[in-house]
Amino acid sequence: MEHKVALVTGGARGLGRAIAERLLDNGLKVCIADIMEETGRAAAQELATKYGEERVAFECCDTSVEQQFSDAWTRCEEQLGKLDLLGGYITGSLLAFERMRSVGDDAPGVGGTVINVASIAAIKTLPFGPIYSATKSGVVGLSRALGHPLHHSLTGVKVLCLCPSLISGTPFLQCAMEKAFSPAVAKALQAAGGKIKPLTVPEVVEAFSKLLEEEVNGSVLVVEAGKEPYYSLPEIPS
Numbered sequence: 001m002e003h004k005v006a007l008v009t010g011g012a013r014g015l016g017r018a019i020a021e022r023l024l025d026n027g028l029k030v031c032i033a034d035i036m037e038e039t040g041r042a043a044a045q046e047l048a049t050k051y052g053e054e055r056v057a058f059e060c061c062d063t064s065v066e067q068q069f070s071d072a073w074t075r076c077e078e079q080l081g082k083l084d085l086l087g088g089y090i091t092g093s094l095l096a097f098e099r100m101r102s103v104g105d106d107a108p109g110v111g112g113t114v115i116n117v118a119s120i121a122a123i124k125t126l127p128f129g130p131i132y133s134a135t136k137s138g139v140v141g142l143s144r145a146l147g148h149p150l151h152h153s154l155t156g157v158k159v160l161c162l163c164p165s166l167i168s169g170t171p172f173l174q175c176a177m178e179k180a181f182s183p184a185v186a187k188a189l190q191a192a193g194g195k196i197k198p199l200t201v202p203e204v205v206e207a208f209s210k211l212l213e214e215e216v217n218g219s220v221l222v223v224e225a226g227k228e229p230y231y232s233l234p235e236i237p238s
């Protein structure tokens with residue numbers, strides 16, 4: 001992986017920030033793409049101080065807006081080189097097939113890997129955020145379809161998916177509590193939260209590394225506290 005280039009969406013804070021740092025530890029160059037400009041710039045500056053200015057970049061963009069994401073991608077490649085790895089989501093996965101494609105005479109990219117972060121909410125029944133569960137199920141379905149050998153033969157790009165359970169130590173859940181849930185749902189989640197053993201960010205980063213090392217195209221790796229990470233859902237066709 002050394003000298004490869006990664007773009008980490010949502011890398012300004014939380015899990016994305018920790019993944020960006022792990023990839024830098026492994027010798028990659030990393031561009032953080034995040035909608036939070038100040039936090040993202042500060043994170044990138046801190047990482048550049050530790051790992052070298054030439055290995056870290058920041059691009060402010062809303063990754064759900066294709067043009068913004070695509071422009072950020074172009075600027076990232078101008079600074080760090082052709083992308084090999086994307087921590088992606090939906091727009092990113094589709095863009096990756098266009099921009100990372102290494103198959104065909106007109107191939108614009110060098111192939112590579114997309115890792116989408118979904119959630120255990122896509123695998124198990126969680127009542128707290130039905131729309132969230134629906135979108136995360138979409139991410140799993142998309143990753144599995146794009147991770148089929150057919151697409152790999154056409155693009156040279158692999159697509160993998162990580163499904164963590166509840167993680168402590170990121171601002172995400174508190175934000176959801178304040179902004180996404182009705183007071184009754186927030187109260188129920190708070191009551192249930194006491195009984196759920198959360199994962200730590202480093203545990204999820206370990207699982208991310210396992211997924212990346214094993215690199216089984218179309219695979220979905222679930223990570224829950226107190227268990228070894230395990231692959232879920234039916235066999236991937238070979």
Ligand SMILES: NC(=O)C1=CN([C@@H]2O[C@H](COP(=O)(O)OP(=O)(O)OC[C@H]3O[C@@H](n4cnc5c(N)ncnc54)[C@H](O)[C@@H]3O)[C@@H](O)[C@H]2O)C=CC1
Nearest residue numbers: 010012013014015034035062063119164165166167170172
């Ligand atoms: N925290 C948790 O308990 C769990 C989180 N996850 C998933 O893990 C991922 C990361 O979660 P956390 O690190 O906890 O969240 P977080 O809220 O700490 O970080 C998310 C980052 O994504 C950025 N972001 C959000 N929308 C964006 C957009 N449209 N364009 C660019 N950047 C955007 C935010 O600015 C932020 O920096 C999310 O996909 C979340 O659904 C999955 C399971 C559990």
Ligand SMILES: CCC(=O)/C=C/C=C\C[C@@H](O)/C=C/C=C/C=C\[C@@H](O)CCCC(=O)O
Nearest residue numbers: 119120121124128129132165166176180196
């Ligand atoms: C906007 C966010 C939203 O609508 C909802 C978010 C809810 C949670 C975030 C999600 O990614 C975390 C999932 C946490 C799961 C916790 C426990 C599970 O391991 C329990 C599974 C139940 C079982 O084992 O049967």
